[in-house]
Each structure stands twice: as C-alpha cells, then as structure tokens.
Amino acid sequence: MSHEKNVCICRCEEVTEGEILRAIEEGARTVKGIKIRTQATMGLCQGRTCRRLIVNILSKHVDINDISKLEIGIRVPVRTIKIKNFIYDEGKGYE
Amino acid sequence: MSRKTDIVVIGGGVIGASITYYLSKRGKKVILVEKKDFAFGSSGACDQMIFLQTKNPGIHLELAIESKKMYKNLEKELNHPIEFQTIGGMVLIETEDQMRVMKEFVKRQKETGLNVEILDIKDGSKIQEGLSPDLVETTYSPDDAHVNSLELIKGYIKKAVTFGTEVLVNTEVIGIRTKNGKVKGVETTKGTIGCEVLVNAAGSWAPVIGEMIGLDLPIRPRRGQIILTEEVPPYIKHDIISANYITAKYSLDRSFDNDVLGKLGVGLAISQNHRGNIFIGATREFAGYNTETTREGIRRILKHAGKLIPGIVNFNIIRTFAGLRPYTPDGLPIIGYVDEVEGFFIAAGHEGDGICLSPVTGKIVSELIIDGKTFIDAKLLNLNRFRHLT
Amino acid sequence: MGEEIIKKSQVVVIGAGPAGLCAAIEARKAGATVLVLDENDRPGGQLFKQIHKFFGSGKHWAGLRGFRIGENLLKEAGQLGVKILLNAEVYGIFDDMTVGYIRNGVEKAIKGERIIIATGGIENALPFPGGTLPGVMGAGGVQTMVNIHRVLPGKKILMVGSGNVGVIVSYQLMQAGAEVVGIVEAAGRVRAYEVHLNKIKRAGVPIYTSHVVKEAIGKDEVEGAIIARVDDNLNIIEGSEKHLDVDCLCIAVGLNPQIELPYIAGCKFSYIPERGGYIPVFDENMETSVKGIYVAGDVAGIEEASIAMEEGRLAGIACAGSLGLYDKETEEKLKKEVKKILRAMRTKHDSRIIHSLTGIPSNDRFEKGPVAVIECKEEIPCNPCESACVFGAIKVGEPITNPPVLFEEKCTGCGRCIPKCPGMAIFLIHKNYTDKTSLIKFPYEYLPVPEKGGLVSCVNRNGEIISRGRIIDIKASKKDDGTKIIAMEIPKEYFNDVRGIQIRGDGI
Numbered sequence: 001m002s003h004e005k006n007v008c009i010c011r012c013e014e015v016t017e018g019e020i021l022r023a024i025e026e027g028a029r030t031v032k033g034i035k036i037r038t039q040a041t042m043g044l045c046q047g048r049t050c051r052r053l054i055v056n057i058l059s060k061h062v063d064i065n066d067i068s069k070l071e072i073g074i075r076v077p078v079r080t081i082k083i084k085n086f087i088y089d090e091g092k093g094y095e
Numbered sequence: 096m097s098r099k100t101d102i103v104v105i106g107g108g109v110i111g112a113s114i115t116y117y118l119s120k121r122g123k124k125v126i127l128v129e130k131k132d133f134a135f136g137s138s139g140a141c142d143q144m145i146f147l148q149t150k151n152p153g154i155h156l157e158l159a160i161e162s163k164k165m166y167k168n169l170e171k172e173l174n175h176p177i178e179f180q181t182i183g184g185m186v187l188i189e190t191e192d193q194m195r196v197m198k199e200f201v202k203r204q205k206e207t208g209l210n211v212e213i214l215d216i217k218d219g220s221k222i223q224e225g226l227s228p229d230l231v232e233t234t235y236s237p238d239d240a241h242v243n244s245l246e247l248i249k250g251y252i253k254k255a256v257t258f259g260t261e262v263l264v265n266t267e268v269i270g271i272r273t274k275n276g277k278v279k280g281v282e283t284t285k286g287t288i289g290c291e292v293l294v295n296a297a298g299s300w301a302p303v304i305g306e307m308i309g310l311d312l313p314i315r316p317r318r319g320q321i322i323l324t325e326e327v328p329p330y331i332k333h334d335i336i337s338a339n340y341i342t343a344k345y346s347l348d349r350s351f352d353n354d355v356l357g358k359l360g361v362g363l364a365i366s367q368n369h370r371g372n373i374f375i376g377a378t379r380e381f382a383g384y385n386t387e388t389t390r391e392g393i394r395r396i397l398k399h400a401g402k403l404i405p406g407i408v409n410f411n412i413i414r415t416f417a418g419l420r421p422y423t424p425d426g427l428p429i430i431g432y433v434d435e436v437e438g439f440f441i442a443a444g445h446e447g448d449g450i451c452l453s454p455v456t457g458k459i460v461s462e463l464i465i466d467g468k469t470f471i472d473a474k475l476l477n478l479n480r481f482r483h484l485t
Numbered sequence: 486m487g488e489e490i491i492k493k494s495q496v497v498v499i500g501a502g503p504a505g506l507c508a509a510i511e512a513r514k515a516g517a518t519v520l521v522l523d524e525n526d527r528p529g530g531q532l533f534k535q536i537h538k539f540f541g542s543g544k545h546w547a548g549l550r551g552f553r554i555g556e557n558l559l560k561e562a563g564q565l566g567v568k569i570l571l572n573a574e575v576y577g578i579f580d581d582m583t584v585g586y587i588r589n590g591v592e593k594a595i596k597g598e599r600i601i602i603a604t605g606g607i608e609n610a611l612p613f614p615g616g617t618l619p620g621v622m623g624a625g626g627v628q629t630m631v632n633i634h635r636v637l638p639g640k641k642i643l644m645v646g647s648g649n650v651g652v653i654v655s656y657q658l659m660q661a662g663a664e665v666v667g668i669v670e671a672a673g674r675v676r677a678y679e680v681h682l683n684k685i686k687r688a689g690v691p692i693y694t695s696h697v698v699k700e701a702i703g704k705d706e707v708e709g710a711i712i713a714r715v716d717d718n719l720n721i722i723e724g725s726e727k728h729l730d731v732d733c734l735c736i737a738v739g740l741n742p743q744i745e746l747p748y749i750a751g752c753k754f755s756y757i758p759e760r761g762g763y764i765p766v767f768d769e770n771m772e773t774s775v776k777g778i779y780v781a782g783d784v785a786g787i788e789e790a791s792i793a794m795e796e797g798r799l800a801g802i803a804c805a806g807s808l809g810l811y812d813k814e815t816e817e818k819l820k821k822e823v824k825k826i827l828r829a830m831r832t833k834h835d836s837r838i839i840h841s842l843t844g845i846p847s848n849d850r851f852e853k854g855p856v857a858v859i860e861c862k863e864e865i866p867c868n869p870c871e872s873a874c875v876f877g878a879i880k881v882g883e884p885i886t887n888p889p890v891l892f893e894e895k896c897t898g899c900g901r902c903i904p905k906c907p908g909m910a911i912f913l914i915h916k917n918y919t920d921k922t923s924l925i926k927f928p929y930e931y932l933p934v935p936e937k938g939g940l941v942s943c944v945n946r947n948g949e950i951i952s953r954g955r956i957i958d959i960k961a962s963k964k965d966d967g968t969k970i971i972a973m974e975i976p977k978e979y980f981n982d983v984r985g986i987q988i989r990g991d992g993i
Contacts, residue, residue: 017612027265046413046414052610053612067748067763068753074744075414075749076749077412077414077577078746078749081412081576082408083375083400083409085592086394086401087398390594
C-alpha cells in the first residue's frame with residue numbers, strides 16, 4: 001500500500017512502483033516480464049525482498065492464484081555460493 | 096478479433112525483433128507475435144557475446160563479421176542504449192593438443208580477415224588478471240564484442256513501433272491458414288491475422304510452428320547452463336572462452352555428444368556485463384525443453400572456470416539459469432522460404448550465435464523478402480540443404 | 486574427473502527450527518537415519534530469539550520461553566542421535582532427491598530417500614516513501630539484533646504492524662530499554678492476541694489503528710516519521726498527518742512462507758493469503774506434490790510455533806511410515822494423536838470471538854479474600870494456567886482454544902498461576918488487604934525491578950497513571966525463569982483498575 005508512484009519496490013535495482021506499472025501497461029503479465037522491462041529482481045537479493053511486492057501489484061491486473069503462470073523466477077542457488085566452494089582436493093573425498 | 100498485415104513475424108527474441116525492425120524500416124507493415132513475452136526464450140537466457148573467434152572460418156565467420164559491422168551503428172540507429180562494446184576476446188589454451196588445433200584454426204581465421212594473434216600466457220596475463228599460470232597460451236582478438244540482448248530487443252521493438260509495427264505479446268500462434276499452397280494468415284489466441292508472408296523466428300520452438308504446415312524442421316533445443324555472479328567491479332577485461340569450447344562446438348562429425356569430454360559438452364565462456372555481473376557458462380546438452388540447472392552442470396562449469404581463472408573463485412554466485420540453443424545439424428541457421436508453402440519463411444536455428452547474428456539475420460531476411468536476393472548465396476542457408484536428412 | 490560418491494540419508498531435514506527438530510526427532514525415534522541441515526550457527530530457528538513465554542499445550546512446553554523450548558528439543562534430538570549440521574547452507578534441491586549445501590567453504594551433497602523442508606517464514610517488505618532509509622528494519626531482524634546480539638536498533642521506535650510479531654517485538658524493545666513511540670495498524674483494530682496487546686497498553690504505548698506510515702523522513706537515516714489516518718479503502722485522509730519523533734521504524738507487516746526450496750524442487754502451490762501467501766500443496770501426511778518431499782512449519786503456512794512443532798512431528802512420523810519403519814497400524818495411531826492436537830489448536834468458532842468474562846471473579850468473591858483474576862477471553866491454543874492450579878480452580882478443557890474459566894470458590898488466592906501465564910494476563914487481587922487498601926500481585930519482566938518498600942506510579946489497563954502504590958514484596962523464583970511477581974499495595978478504590986506500574990518511572 002504505497003501512496004506515491006515513485007516509491008521504491010526493488011531496492012537492489014531501485015525500481016519504482018511507477019516503472020512497474022508502466023511495464024504492466026506495456027504488456028508485462030508476469031514477474032519475468034516486469035524483470036525484463038525494468039530489471040527488478042535482477043539485483044543482489046534476486047527478488048527476495050520485492051518479489052512478493054511485485055506479485056501484489058500484478059494481482060490487480062492478473063489472476064495470481066496459479067503461481068506457475070507468473071514466472072516468479074526463483075532459481076538455484078537459493079543461497080550464494082562461490083567457485084571456491086567447488087574446488088577441493090578430490091583425493092580428500094567428500095563429507 | 097481480426098487483423099490484416101503484410102508480414103507476421105513469430106517470436107519475440109533477438110531474431111524476431113531484428114527481422115521486425117529491418118522489415119518495418121523498409122516500409123513493410125509487420126505484426127510481431129510473441130507467445131509469452133520478449134526474451135522469454137533463449138534470448139533471455141544466454142551470455143551476451145558477439146564472439147567472432149568461435150565462428151567457423153567460412154560462411155559462418157563471414158556472417159559474423161558483417162553482423163558485427165552492423166552492430167557498430169545500431170545504438171545510434173535505434174536511439175536506445177544497447178551496451179554494445181568491442182571488448183576483445185581471448186581463447187584460453189590448456190594443452191599442447193589444443194595448441195596444435197588452435198594454431199591451425201587461427202591461421203584459417205586470419206585468412207578470412209579476422210584480427211587475431213596467439214600470445215604466450217605471460218603476455219596474456221598482462222591484459223587479463225587472474226589467469227591460471229598453468230595455461231599454455233591464449234589467443235587475443237580486439238574484434239570480439241558483446242551486447243545486452245534484452246536492451247537490444249527493446250531497442251529493435253521501440254524503433255519498429257515508430258515505423259508502424261504492431262506488437263502482440265501473450266499471444267500464441269495456434270494455427271496457420273493456407274489456401275492453394277499459399278500462406279493466408281495465422282490463427283492466434285487473440286484472433287486471426289491475415290498476411291501474405293509469415294516469418295518463423297521462434298528459435299527452439301520453430302519446429303512447433305513448422306509442424307503446423309507439416310514441416311519437420313531439424314532444429315532441436317540444446318541446453319546451455321549458465322552461472323551468474325553478483326555485480327563486481329570490472330574484472331573480466333575481455334570476453335574469454337576455453338579452447339575446448341571450440342572443440343565442443345565443432346567436433347568434426349558433431350557426434351562428440353557421446354564422447355567422455357562432451358557428454359555435457361562443457362566449454363567455458365566467461366564475460367562481464369555493464370552492471371558487473373560475470374556470466375560463466377556453459378554446458379551443451381540435449382535435455383528436451385527442460386531449463387533446469389543441474390548439480391552436475393554447475394559443478395563442471397565452476398570447476399573448469401576456477402581452474403582457468405583462479406582470480407574469480409571468491410565472487411558470489413547469485414543465480415544459475417539455462418537457455419535452449421536452437422541446434423541444427425551443421426551449426427548454421429536455417430534462413431529462407433520453404434518449398435512446401437508459399438509465403439512461409441524460416442529464420443531460426445542460430446544455436447548459440449543468435450546474439451552475434453541478430454543484425455545480419457534481419458538484413459538477410461528483409462532483403463530476401465523484399466528484394467528476392469541478399470549479399471550471400473541464399474542457398475547456403477536454406478532448409479533445402481537438409482532435405483537429404485528427411 | 487573422478488566419480489563422486491554422494492552420501493545418503495533416509496531422511497534429510499532442511500531447517501533446525503521447531504518444525505525441523507520435531508520432524509527429525511520423530512523420524513529418528515522410528516529408527517531412520519536422519520540428517521538435519523541448518524544455515525545458522527545455532528539450531529532452534531526462530532526459537533532461539535524468542536525470549537517470551539510460549540502459548541500452547543502444557544504437555545508441550547507451553548509457558549516456557551522460546552529459547553528454552555529450543556534447548557529442550559536439541560537435547561532430545563541429541564539423545565536420540567539425530568545428526569545436525571550447522572552452518573550448512575542448502576543452496577539447491579536437485580532431481581533424484583539430492584540436496585546441495587555449502588559448509589566450511591566446501592560444496593557437498595546428500596541424497597535423501599525423504600526430504601523434509603522446514604525453512605520457516607520470511608518477512609514482508611513494506612514500500613513507502615523513505616522506506617529505504619537506514620533505520621527502517623524488519624521486526625524479525627530487530628528481534629535478532631536485540632535478543633541475540635543485545636544491540637538496540639534505535640532509541641525511539643515506531644512499530645508498523647500490530648500482529649503478534651509487532652506487539653511482541655515492541656514488548657521486547659521496551660524490555661531492552663527502548664521507547665516504543667507508537668504502533669500503527671492500517672486495519673481498524675489490532676491484530677495481535679489481546680493478551681499480548683494488553684501488555685503494550687499497560688506500558689502506555691499509543692496504538693494508532695486505521696493509520697499508516699506516510700513517509701519516513703531523514704537525510705542519511707531515519708529522523709522521524711509521518712503517520713496518517715486512512716479510510717475504509719486504506720486511502721490517506723488529507724490533513725490527518727502526524728509527525729512522530731523516531732529514529733527507527735520496525736516493519737512487522739506479516740510473514741511469508743520461505744518457499745524457495747519447494748519451488749525449485751517442483752512442488753505445486755496454492756495461494757492462501759490468510760496463511761501468508763503461496764503455500765506448497767500438501768496432504769494429510771505433510772507430503773507435497775513431489776513424492777518424497779514433505780513440508781512442515783511456517784513454510785507450510787504461517788501459524789504458531791506450537792503448530793509448527795506438531796506439523797514437524799506429523800511429517801517425521803509419516804516419513805518413517807513410508808520408509809517401512811512403522812507398520813501401518815502404528816503409523817496411523819501416532820498420526821491420529823498429532824492430528825487431534827493440530828485440530829484442537831486450530832479450532833476457532835470465530836477467530837476473534839471475545840467470550841464473556843469467564844476468568845473474572847464475582848463481586849462477592851472479591852470480598853471474601855485474595856482471588857485470581859484471569860483477563861484472557863480470546864480463543865488462543867493455550868492452557869498452562871489449568872495445570873498451574875493445584876486446587877482445580879482454573880479450567881480450559883478441550884479444545885485448548887477455550888478461554889480459561891475460574892472456579893472462584895476453589896481459588897485459594899495462592900498466586901501460583903500468575904507466572905505460569907505466557908500472556909501475563911493473570912493477577913491476584915486481595916481487595917480487603919486493609920480497610921483502605923488492596924493488594925495486587927502481578928507479573929513483571931522489566932528492568933530495573935522497583936525497590937521493595939518503595940513508592941511507584943500505578944497504571945491502569947491503558948497505561949494511564951491513576952494512583953500511587955507501595956511495593957510490598959518481589960518474588961523471583963528460579964522456576965519462573967526471570968518473571969518477577971510483584972506484590973503492591975494500592976488504594977482500595979482502584980482494585981479493579983490498577984494492573985501494573987509505570988516502567989522506569991519515578992512518580993506522578
């Protein structure tokens with residue numbers, strides 16, 4: 001519930017509610033469609049903060065009951081990983 | 096809801112958007128139909144490279160060089176920032192075997208006009224930090240480049256719309272209307288669109304459209320898993336690939352998929368975009384239309400990357416994704432009209448070269464459709480070259 | 486590259502919070518090999534920062550502080566031989582039931598025949614102008630800061646949201662020495678349990694219902710906030726703006742299930758806003774639409790810790806049964822018990838019903854001597870008061886969501902029940918202590934504790950100072966785990982109004 005269209009929705013990429021609404025006007029009907037037009041969810045937190053907010057905004061334009069239609073874009077890894085984590089001495093074995 | 100237009104372009108990726116732009120620029124009335132939304136296919140799940148060095152010397156490299164020339168002015172032409180950068184490219188050589196192959200490959204590339212040299216790894220490390228000292232050699236070409244595929248599509252579309260193009264997203268083509276062997280229009284989930292010409296630029300999904308007129312297109316989705324880091328300060332100063340990327344892509348009989356190295360077909364491709372994310376890719380696997388990333392794919396890519404460029408091992412990885420390259424049996428796209436139905440034009444099968452060949456594809460398609468000819472021998476890219484396979 | 490050999494476990498539990506630990510315990514009791522993975526450096530999930538006493542069934546540690554429940558669960562898990570890996574960040578679940586995680590800087594994988602995802606909930610963000618200023622924080626984060634790290638996020642806090650989290654964290658902020666300048670709630674009334682709210686009201690915290698944050702102001706950090714009244718459509722009413730002097734906004738506007746892992750594992754979802762948003766679909770065994778993958782706790786719908794624990798137990802039992810470690814009959818019997826408890830905890834005739842005052846003694850009884858006064862009339866799944874009374878004077882019965890009933894003739898006024906109520910809603914009133922004064926005994930969890938013999942300012946249920954009182958006695962029994970019982974003498978005319986003292990005050 002925001003009261004001004006320049007309120008920040010995606011903090012990582014500084015995308016405002018106004019930009020998201022514009023993306024919807026241009027035809028975006030999914031979180032991914034909004035992402036492609038605005039870069040929302042592409043930042044460091046990968047949408048952890050803003051995904052729910054974007055879905056809320058979308059809910060006024062599309063039926064959000066079926067999550068599979070929304071391309072919400074959650075992907076591996078759900079926690080950051082580094083290349084370093086995958087390089088280890090094979091000889092030492094695992095676990 | 097019924098519409099009528101000159102040309103319907105199917106597919107909202109870098110190929111469809113480019114074709115739409117070049118056609119509309121020359122005055123054609125175009126309607127672009129996209130099943131989901133822009134860049135929902137391979138164009139939104141790829142690295143961003145315009146890597147001339149990986150193109151097979153011959154028609155492939157010729158097309159790439161021409162395409163890159165077109166890129167130079169594209170940003171101004173489209174009046175939209177596409178983050179095109181001639182950043183240069185390096186092919187990292189790990190073994191003596193690769194050294195021998197690359198020496199031959201570079202010789203052929205130079206003959207086709209590519210600006211490329213082989214450096215020893217000490218000199219290579221001067222232009223790119225963090226490389227493994229165990230590398231044997233590296234190539235360097237100042238001509239390789241990259242771009243932002245999403246912004247590219249946006250730019251093409253924006254400009255095309257000013258030329259009168261209509262864009263329909265969330266619109267699926269469900270049938271093709273023909274009469275007396277000629278295209279009459281398309282049926283979509285938002286109604287019928289009458290047209291004389293239909294361009295199938297649906298990438299990995301081109302066969303689905305082809306089936307609608309009984310065509311069995313030799314295009315298969317070939318998955319490439321890619322790993323993305325957080326935004327970091329500029330580190331990858333030139334786009335980098337590993338020599339076995341070339342092996343993976345151009346094994347002589349293209350049956351390498353069965354061999355030990357190539358089951359996953361891992362060849363490394365590393366680049367950094369404008370915002371600082373580093374793309375680390377990629378696998379080459381046939382996995383149907385599945386776009387999941389696998390633990391095996393992630394492990395192999397990262398182990399290889401860490402081995403070649405130890406300098407990046409501490410960067411945080413925030414995402415993995417997978418794109419479906421439209422694979423063809425000879426690694427070249429299928430561009431041209433088909434014999435079966437008049438007015439049905441294919442422009443698909445760019446397997447990993449879509450970004451690079453996007454402008455030149457638009458040029459070729461618009462010239463073939465409007466002028467009946469283009470600057471290369473159109474037979475080389477026509478579907479007919481695969482007739483012996485069916 | 487050599488062939489990797491991935492270790493296996495019959496059950497892999499992701500998340501060592503209340504749901505995960507209970508699931509692991511049940512699976513282990515049946516004899517399964519169980520591995521629990523948790524990304525934190527201490528297990529217990531939300532429990533380890535919950536310093537208040539929990540509601541729930543007396544049989545399942547109701548009345549214990551959250552972190553004590555965590556300690557108990559850990560002990561039980563340890564005794565059973567459940568393996569818990571801490572600092573293990575699960576980054577993905579892959580086909581064929583492989584769980585990838587990072588621990589000690591090394592990537593590892595474990596294959597589970599069954600996987601129980603108990604990853605809990607994540608806070609909702611609230612977008613508003615100034616919402617990205619330093620000083621705007623989530624209530625969960627504030628709770629960790631204050632309760633674990635003993636750091637205050639600010640000195641003057643505006644709490645946004647009046648659910649249980651918002652109200653409990655407000656209470657804990659005050660315990661920690663901060664001033665809660667107010668609580669704003671967009672709805673027309675407070676959403677937290679009444680007993681939680683009453684603690685806040687007694688402390689004199691202003692509650693602004695039908696209000697929202699219009700803006701957080703400040704240059705480099707929060708220096709103040711503008712709140713405003715809203716109409717029924719949640720639109721701001723012009724001219725109703727009010728400036729509050731705060732240095733921190735604490736956002737407590739709801740939790741969502743943390744569904745990243747079920748999503749990438751391919752589970753199907755339903756959209757259920759009352760439970761927090763998208764919930765993985767699960768059956769009566771807590772199994773999702775992906776065979777072999779179960780969920781339990783907040784990830785399966787935001788509810789209470791006590792429900793999380795029971796869901797965990799259900800998932801653990803079901804996993805064990807599906808692995809053949811229980812015969813059908815035993816499995817059904819064990820599941821039935823748990824489902825009964827879950828049903829009881831979820832029974833609400835009307836989730837906001839306020840029963841008639843059944844915990845309040847009659848006027849006659851007040852005259853006869855000291856008596857308990859239970860100011861708890863809402864349906865909460867909670868019954869430690871019932872077992873606290875050795876005289877049988879307090880009855881909750883079944884389901885345990887029933888509000889407590891006081892059998893005044895059995896009540897001896899001993900006061901045992903006071904510290905046992907997690908909601909701090911029980912008082913002992915001795916109306917006729919002397920001719921002119923009454924004695925009230927009430928629970929107290931603030932510091933500093935007032936001096937015995939000293940004079941204090943007394944507050945009513947709304948935190949208004951209405952009289953003076955004298956501290957007669959302060960009891961601090963170890964088994965009350967930090968809750969003090971203060972006996973205070975007050976003027977008799979206020980026996981039914983005084984319910985606490987001004988915190989850290991020093992007089993009218």
